[in-house]
Amino acid sequence: MKRLTAGILIFPDVDVLDFTGPFEVLSRARTVPGIESRRSDEHAPFHVCTVSQAGGPVRATGGLTVVPDHTFATAPTIDVLVVPGGFGTRPLLEDAELIDWIARAAGEAQFVTSVCTGALLLAKSGVLRGRRATTHYGALALLKELDPTITVERDERFVDDGVITSAGVSAGLDMALHLVERIAGPDVGKDTAKFMDYRSAASTQRDR
Amino acid sequence: MKRLTAGILIFPDVDVLDFTGPFEVLSRARTVPGIESRRSDEHAPFHVCTVSQAGGPVRATGGLTVVPDHTFATAPTIDVLVVPGGFGTRPLLEDAELIDWIARAAGEAQFVTSVCTGALLLAKSGVLRGRRATTHYGALALLKELDPTITVERDERFVDDGVITSAGVSAGLDMALHLVERIAGPDVGKDTAKFMDYRSAASTQRDR
Numbered sequence: 138m139k140r141l142t143a144g145i146l147i148f149p150d151v152d153v154l155d156f157t158g159p160f161e162v163l164s165r166a167r168t169v170p171g172i173e174s175r176r177s178d179e180h181a182p183f184h185v186c187t188v189s190q191a192g193g194p195v196r197a198t199g200g201l202t203v204v205p206d207h208t209f210a211t212a213p214t215i216d217v218l219v220v221p222g223g224f225g226t227r228p229l230l231e232d233a234e235l236i237d238w239i240a241r242a243a244g245e246a247q248f249v250t251s252v253c254t255g256a257l258l259l260a261k262s263g264v265l266r267g268r269r270a271t272t273h274y275g276a277l278a279l280l281k282e283l284d285p286t287i288t289v290e291r292d293e294r295f296v297d298d299g300v301i302t303s304a305g306v307s308a309g310l311d312m313a314l315h316l317v318e319r320i321a322g323p324d325v326g327k328d329t330a331k332f333m334d335y336r337s338a339a340s341t342q343r344d345r
Numbered sequence: 346m347k348r349l350t351a352g353i354l355i356f357p358d359v360d361v362l363d364f365t366g367p368f369e370v371l372s373r374a375r376t377v378p379g380i381e382s383r384r385s386d387e388h389a390p391f392h393v394c395t396v397s398q399a400g401g402p403v404r405a406t407g408g409l410t411v412v413p414d415h416t417f418a419t420a421p422t423i424d425v426l427v428v429p430g431g432f433g434t435r436p437l438l439e440d441a442e443l444i445d446w447i448a449r450a451a452g453e454a455q456f457v458t459s460v461c462t463g464a465l466l467l468a469k470s471g472v473l474r475g476r477r478a479t480t481h482y483g484a485l486a487l488l489k490e491l492d493p494t495i496t497v498e499r500d501e502r503f504v505d506d507g508v509i510t511s512a513g514v515s516a517g518l519d520m521a522l523h524l525v526e527r528i529a530g531p532d533v534g535k536d537t538a539k540f541m542d543y544r545s546a547a548s549t550q551r552d553r
Binding site: 152153154157158160161164165172175176185186187194198199200201202203204206224253273274275294304305306307308310332333334335336 | 360361362365366368369372373380383384393394395402406407408409410411412414432461481482483512513514515516518540541542543544
């Protein structure tokens, strides 16, 4: 299979696990099971990169400082777009350049996803119009307010209605494992979870 | 309560979730429950920082590039030491300066923890002598080989025998939540898990 480029948006005060959860899952997925296949990228179904609006280090929530791989100006074509959340999303709702970039990147991507309050940015960009979606439990009302055509789901770890949105923070792990299963197959998803020693209650939820 | 300094070691090819899982948990913990208390550090029981051996950006597994807050030379006194793992641990087992630093930092810290194959570095530094401990399922035999006095636990998410070691990658989330509960109390741990929308099977395991 062709390797897909997963582009993860990062911004000031992005929640750490919101973006590192999907980073871990997508960068550690391998189409050949086991531990050894993780030592190289040969069997990696995704190339994962981080993208920020401007250049320079980005300070995530709690102070973790990340150097993005690309800016909006230099980003490659993104096949899998990941929009994380965090308190930093609120000012970005008024940032027309960023919202436009999300709309354009989402239009070009094969898969569009969000974690936590990243769904607010997707909503603002019009990507969730008429779809079922979810977000962090503290932002469900705001999601509906930003786009009343969205059917807001309150009790799901993630919602896949063409665009894939997830609940708060750690639910991004489940969303990303779902994405791996959809793109590379259930065995690859299960093997990736095993490598990560991930035995969440959500895997039960996924199987129900 | 006095705010504790949590120092997370990072190094080339450190596994992303190994260090960002505990970073998220410890940096998002608040002694006042709810969402609003997370908007400032006022009620944060931990100050979390990253520490690397030398200066300059550190490339984690998958290519995530992090700028550490401190080097060994500039690190503050660490109250809670977190040693993550990843494929990058193997060459470090032969790095006397790093192993010595871990031994010294562990000697000064109130709480010493590892995630995944970070336990191998703790073992090499002598910190696990005579203790029960665990690590990623792929490294259980190597852990015993590095220090035969360790009682290796194969089926636990984390083992708290004075030093707290956890199983692979995502188990660091459970270890860190346990640490929050031990230091700041069960309510603070549960509220932190709630904020992160974390509903792992491990919380059931912790309660059994």
